[in-house]
Amino acid sequence: MQVKSGSRVLIPLFCLLVPVQIWAQVSYSLTDFSPRELTMSVPDQHLQIMMTVSSTSDSLDLVRIVAPLSHTLSPQSGEYQASGGNPSSWTISISPSQDTVTYTPNVPILPGDMITFELTVADVAAQGSDAARTWSFEVRDHDETLWGIHTPATTDRALEILDIRFVPAGADDGSASAAQTLDSVLVQVTNHATVGVTLDPLDTRLFGNAFTHTGSENSMPTLSAGASDTVEVAYLAATVTSSPGWRNASATAANASVPVTRTYSEQLLVQDPGTLSIISVSTEPVTVSRGQDSISVDMEVRNTGEATVICDSSELRFLLNTQNRDSDYTVYVLSGVGSIPGGQTRTIGFGVDVHADAATGIVEVDGRVWGRDVNSGAETEDTTAATPDSFQVETAAELDVRTVLAYEDTVSRGQESLFVRTVVENIGQADAIRDASSLRFLANGGNVDGDYSTILLTPLAIIHGESTDTLEYLVNVDSLATLGSVALHARIFGRDANTLDTIVDTTAAQPDMWVVQDGAELVCSLWAAPDTVIIGQTISLFMQVRNTGGAAADSVTPHLPSMPISPR
Numbered sequence: 001m002q003v004k005s006g007s008r009v010l011i012p013l014f015c016l017l018v019p020v021q022i023w024a025q026v027s028y029s030l031t032d033f034s035p036r037e038l039t040m041s042v043p044d045q046h047l048q049i050m051m052t053v054s055s056t057s058d059s060l061d062l063v064r065i066v067a068p069l070s071h072t073l074s075p076q077s078g079e080y081q082a083s084g085g086n087p088s089s090w091t092i093s094i095s096p097s098q099d100t101v102t103y104t105p106n107v108p109i110l111p112g113d114m115i116t117f118e119l120t121v122a123d124v125a126a127q128g129s130d131a132a133r134t135w136s137f138e139v140r141d142h143d144e145t146l147w148g149i150h151t152p153a154t155t156d157r158a159l160e161i162l163d164i165r166f167v168p169a170g171a172d173d174g175s176a177s178a179a180q181t182l183d184s185v186l187v188q189v190t191n192h193a194t195v196g197v198t199l200d201p202l203d204t205r206l207f208g209n210a211f212t213h214t215g216s217e218n219s220m221p222t223l224s225a226g227a228s229d230t231v232e233v234a235y236l237a238a239t240v241t242s243s244p245g246w247r248n249a250s251a252t253a254a255n256a257s258v259p260v261t262r263t264y265s266e267q268l269l270v271q272d273p274g275t276l277s278i279i280s281v282s283t284e285p286v287t288v289s290r291g292q293d294s295i296s297v298d299m300e301v302r303n304t305g306e307a308t309v310i311c312d313s314s315e316l317r318f319l320l321n322t323q324n325r326d327s328d329y330t331v332y333v334l335s336g337v338g339s340i341p342g343g344q345t346r347t348i349g350f351g352v353d354v355h356a357d358a359a360t361g362i363v364e365v366d367g368r369v370w371g372r373d374v375n376s377g378a379e380t381e382d383t384t385a386a387t388p389d390s391f392q393v394e395t396a397a398e399l400d401v402r403t404v405l406a407y408e409d410t411v412s413r414g415q416e417s418l419f420v421r422t423v424v425e426n427i428g429q430a431d432a433i434r435d436a437s438s439l440r441f442l443a444n445g446g447n448v449d450g451d452y453s454t455i456l457l458t459p460l461a462i463i464h465g466e467s468t469d470t471l472e473y474l475v476n477v478d479s480l481a482t483l484g485s486v487a488l489h490a491r492i493f494g495r496d497a498n499t500l501d502t503i504v505d506t507t508a509a510q511p512d513m514w515v516v517q518d519g520a521e522l523v524c525s526l527w528a529a530p531d532t533v534i535i536g537q538t539i540s541l542f543m544q545v546r547n548t549g550g551a552a553a554d555s556v557t558p559h560l561p562s563m564p565i566s567p568r
Contacts, residue, residue: 159197159223159253161264162230163188175269177307180240180376187251187264190230191223198222199231199253244272244306274309274342274373276380277302280387281316281367288354289396289430289498295352296334299367299385306342308374314348317366317383320359328358328393339374354393360429364390394429394465397496399503402468403510404439404488412519414479420454422471422490422508429465431497436460439473440489440506443482443516451481451516462497481516488512521547524558 165186176182191197199222223231250265279300288295297316303309314333318325335349348369366388370381405421420439426432437456441448457472471490491506525544533539543558 159199160190161187161251161253162190164251164264164266175271175307175375176240177271177273177305177373177375177378178240178244179273180373180378182240187253188230189223189253240270244270246270271306271342271375273376273378274303274305274307274340274371274380276309276311276340276369276371276382277304278367278369278382278385279345281365281385281389283365283389283391285391285498287392287394287430287498289394289428289496289501290354290358290360291356291396292499293353295354295391297350297352297365297389299348299350299369300345301337301340301348301369301382302345303340303342305373305380307376308339308341309371309380310339310374311337311346311348311369311371314367314369316350316352317368319364319366320361325359325363328355329353330355340371358393360393360395362390362392364388394498396499396501397426397428397430397432397463397465397494397503399432399434399463399492399494399505400425400427401490401492401505401508404490404508404512406488406512406514408514410515410517411477412517413477413481413483414519416476418475418477420473420475420488420512422473423468424463424471424490424492424505425468426463426465428496430499431465432463432503433495433497433500434460434463434469434492435495436493437471438491439475440491442487442489443484448482448486451478451486452476453478463494477516479519483516483518485513485515488514523547 163186165188189199246267247270248265248267250263252263279302282298282300284296299314299316301311301314314336316326316329316331318329330353332351333348334351335347337346337348340346366383367385368381368383370379372379402423402425405423407419407421411418422437422439424434424437439449439452439454441452443451453476455474457474458470461469463469489506489508489511492504494503495501496503523546525546527542529540529542545558
């Protein structure tokens, strides 16, 4: 491509001024020029311009660079400094004052050669950068033919921040807890320019009202040309300092070669740290026995913060008269919780086994719970319930037949409605449910229960702990009952009111006895005197009664139905 003599094309250059050197990167847009790089520096008050020429056309024997006579920098936001104060602007002038510099090499310039121009800079007191202004250049040969137009290698769209990531992963999900220290903050940057750029280690940074940095960022790498190259800038630590709510976390990426920055902002939800609080502990039942298993206890736990809490562990505490009695119990979790979102309540279910030798009395049941803030990993725990519960530990119910009392010492075969009383004691502290009871009859070392029928007159009832109950029976003796001495015992069946375990006692501590006899059998003999009588005569009638049975007979009344009798 050629442009006729007399035409002028200005080539914009984006530059950065620093105390020692000025760098500018440019590339060419003409098809007969491949991308090339222009570098400027200021050693010893000289502006050195170097250009790599690459072309498929003939070699050059003359190059002219046309530049402005001067360039003015306007200070902005403290980006500029001067050795003699802080003026409103500085001017860098190129000497000599002509607007062109001609370079005539000893040999023709071949494609790919590096050509260098040196210009004197009149004032180097200024240092800084100006992203709002450019220097324009054009390249011509000795025939005033325009050979190339260059464009800035880095534009204001060269750098792009793709993402801000927070470590640990909890914050990367979009939330963090107040006062949380993040392990690191990663800013992902890509370069869209046609040449490589180096990130500025001072100006590529993360900032925002949600963070205070407690560590420095890593070294700033160079990004090659093309949007496929990305790099993560790591900030070693940052502390979340703001109050709960949505907060902006912003990042800025700056090019170390050209004063170009790109800013990216992402919202982060700052939450109150997750905090576990035990609302209540509740037990069922309220009285338990030694050795009782599978007692149900529920612990209600609330996360009073905003961040989710992961529950790691929970347990119950047992206190008797302020003394720890945890060793008296075996506790196991029946229904645990993995996590509790902010502001929500969960119930942890426990099963409790009471040891056989557990201390008795009213035992307070409290709890402990441990967890971690899902954002920060900070531990949270509560060791006291706002409302604990209690149960009373009792010795197991134990029924004992103390005495059997028969109202008769001797009884007869066939005798009915004999009263027998038994006294039963519950020597345990737990209540006992009396399910059944009966009398036992032993004669000659064997059981003779079949000789008797019994009726329990006392209804079934609860026998409270450490108390007695009296049971009464009505007994009928069979007509063929075993004769002789018979021991009277009693048996009782029941259950512990707490555990429902079966309780049995079959022998009385103090049994009674009676003697079984045959029934009374009366034989009568009757005679009169004299043997011969007349009508109207009063005679004497005699009756002899003899008891041939084994039992005594009382209330014997003679009776002759056919005549009046006056006993004497």
